Amino acid sequence: MSVEIEPPVKKAKTFANEDDYCNKIIDKCIEDIKNSQKNLEPVLSDDFQKSIPLIKVFVGIIKDPKDLSRTVLMLNEKIPLKELQHLKRIRKKEVILCPTNFIIGMSSIQQYIECNVEELKDTFQYFKELDVPLSPPKVKQQFKEWNKIWSCNFHPNVYLEKLVSGNFFAPTELNLHRTYMEIAFEVSRWYILHLNLNTNEDDVFRNINSAVIVDPTTQSVVAVSFDNRDANPLQHSSMLAIDNVAKTQNGGVWSTEDINPDRTLSGISEELLNYLKPRYPSVRFGARKFISKCDISSDEYNGNPSDGPYLCTGYYAYLIREPCVMCSMALVHARVKRIFFCFDNMFDGALKSKSKLHTISSLNHHFEVFTGFL
Amino acid sequence: MVDFMKRALELATEALVAQEVPVGCVFTIEENIVAESRNCVNITHNPTRHAEINCIDFILHYCKTNKIDYKCYFTNITVYVTVEPCIMCAAALQNLKVKEVVYGCTNDRFGGKTVLDVSNFCDHSYELTGNLLSIEAMCLLKQFYKGTNPHAPESKIKKKKDS
Ligand SMILES: [Zn+2]
Numbered sequence: 386m387s388v389e390i391e392p393p394v395k396k397a398k399t400f401a402n403e404d405d406y407c408n409k410i411i412d413k414c415i416e417d418i419k420n421s422q423k424n425l426e427p428v429l430s431d432d433f434q435k436s437i438p439l440i441k442v443f444v445g446i447i448k449d450p451k452d453l454s455r456t457v458l459m460l461n462e463k464i465p466l467k468e469l470q471h472l473k474r475i476r477k478k479e480v481i482l483c484p485t486n487f488i489i490g491m492s493s494i495q496q497y498i499e500c501n502v503e504e505l506k507d508t509f510q511y512f513k514e515l516d517v518p519l520s521p522p523k524v525k526q527q528f529k530e531w532n533k534i535w536s537c538n539f540h541p542n543v544y545l546e547k548l549v550s551g552n553f554f555a556p557t558e559l560n561l562h563r564t565y566m567e568i569a570f571e572v573s574r575w576y577i578l579h580l581n582l583n584t585n586e587d588d589v590f591r592n593i594n595s596a597v598i599v600d601p602t603t604q605s606v607v608a609v610s611f612d613n614r615d616a617n618p619l620q621h622s623s624m625l626a627i628d629n630v631a632k633t634q635n636g637g638v639w640s641t642e643d644i645n646p647d648r649t650l651s652g653i654s655e656e657l658l659n660y661l662k663p664r665y666p667s668v669r670f671g672a673r674k675f676i677s678k679c680d681i682s683s684d685e686y687n688g689n690p691s692d693g694p695y696l697c698t699g700y701y702a703y704l705i706r707e708p709c710v711m712c713s714m715a716l717v718h719a720r721v722k723r724i725f726f727c728f729d730n731m732f733d734g735a736l737k738s739k740s741k742l743h744t745i746s747s748l749n750h751h752f753e754v755f756t757g758f759l
Numbered sequence: 760m761v762d763f764m765k766r767a768l769e770l771a772t773e774a775l776v777a778q779e780v781p782v783g784c785v786f787t788i789e790e791n792i793v794a795e796s797r798n799c800v801n802i803t804h805n806p807t808r809h810a811e812i813n814c815i816d817f818i819l820h821y822c823k824t825n826k827i828d829y830k831c832y833f834t835n836i837t838v839y840v841t842v843e844p845c846i847m848c849a850a851a852l853q854n855l856k857v858k859e860v861v862y863g864c865t866n867d868r869f870g871g872k873t874v875l876d877v878s879n880f881c882d883h884s885y886e887l888t889g890n891l892l893s894i895e896a897m898c899l900l901k902q903f904y905k906g907t908n909p910h911a912p913e914s915k916i917k918k919k920k921d922s
């Protein structure tokens with residue numbers, strides 16, 4: 386999603402004008418997020434797409450419908466459908482025999498049947514090749530489409546149905562998510578002013594890239610960050626945010642000038658915190674108290690299994706822009722629970738535009754991704 | 760080449776002793792080591808502090824203090840790392856346009872080539888070679904995963920053991 390920005394009329398600008406320009410864009414984004422009537426959209430794996438992946442199979446047309454159940458029993462035993470379990474084996478007088486590539490090395494499907502299920506060699510009137518759905522339908526909508534091609538088995542999953550309903554978040558939840566995204570823009574505004582950045586209109590969008598990390602269990606902002614890649618190419622906003630969360634857990638490696646002596650608040654610069662608090666009086670700031678292993682005596686430990694925060698486990702990340710590959714994987718390592726972003730990153734976005742890292746099943750942690758704030 | 764990987768393995772062993780995931784890394788320019796480090800995720804509570812990221816930060820700092828253009832500096836660097844760089848580190852090394860990466864064993868869980876080929880996302884890609892002293896690198900990992908990560912919360916460790 387891109388935002389329409391009116392090109393500035395004059396080319397030559399003073400500092401004040403540029404600040405003003407930047408402020409106006411941020412104001413507009415915040416305003417638009419506030420007024421958005423849309424629910425947020427999940428970024429789902431490609432299996433949720435409308436187009437149906439197909440596979441070619443042989444179908445036999447049965448001579449005598451009375452033989453159907455006996456035939457299916459025999460086929461299930463001798464030529465099980467395996468990966469195609471989601472398909473019903475019969476449709477009227479048609480019976481799925483096997484994928485067409487099964488008969489490699491044989492002259493015909495008739496020969497294949499004779500070799501594998503001798504008893505059925507005279508059961509079929511004729512054979513044909515047919516395209517059928519390769520994978521099981523994930524949601525009702527797909528189930529309907531799949532069924533037009535071939536009858537499928539399907540067990541709806543309540544959570545997935547809700548995800549694709551276009552109505553996932555309740556209004557109160559939406560308000561929270563929008564507020565945290567607004568804070569991401571406010572963080573950018575503060576850093577641009579604070580660092581006296583000379584942002585011209587071309588790189589306003591590159592430079593306003595911030596992250597806000599929230600603990601949803603306490604509804605509290607744990608850490609924030611502002612992209613610093615021009616000074617250090619590793620310091621994208623997500624990488625910085627992860628380090629700022631580490632600071633709330635007695636860790637962190639990248640120093641900041643004014644680290645808060647209160648550890649639970651050390652994920653946010655003190656000055657910035659003073660700027661944000663009056664603007665968002667209803668928002669809480671700070672992490673749950675970190676419990677290090679050494680702090681807990683062993684009997685206490687056995688008595689109370691509830692752990693303090695561990696990395697970004699259970700946290701939500703609000704990012705102005707879709708993160709790049711490096712940042713997306715960093716957020717996997719950090720075990721973030723959900724990621725919300727505002728703008729697509731067509732250049733190297735790894736959660737929607739160029740790849741969907743969170744849908745790679747072999748990774749050991751998976752977060753959910755939502756967008757559609759504007 | 761082998762000597763550099765041997766040094767990386769020493770660093771990985773250091774990590775194991777410190778109860779960190781044993782991965783070590785050295786950056787070289789023209790057969791000289793210019794940076795070396797190991798994984799330090801647990802002590803920093805920052806899961807991105809892999810050996811490669813630490814080396815990158817070291818070089819960035821070095822270039823800054825000596826007023827060297829880091830963009831140019833990285834293009835001469837060959838990386839020796841005991842385990843195939845993860846997706847995050849592979850992307851970072853690629854963005855910095857390092858010359859070459861040599862690794863020990865493959866990384867089936869997070870590999871920036873094996874799990875997701877990061878070179879598809881960038882215009883630049885470095886030369887990548889694997890399987891240098893891979894058995895030694897794998898042995899260290901096995902030793903680590905035989906034990907449990909002492910820094911993960913108790914409940915997580917239990918879950919791991921149960922599954
Ligand atoms: Zn990034």
Ligand SMILES: [Zn+2]
Nearest residue numbers: 809844845848
């Ligand atoms: Zn890595």
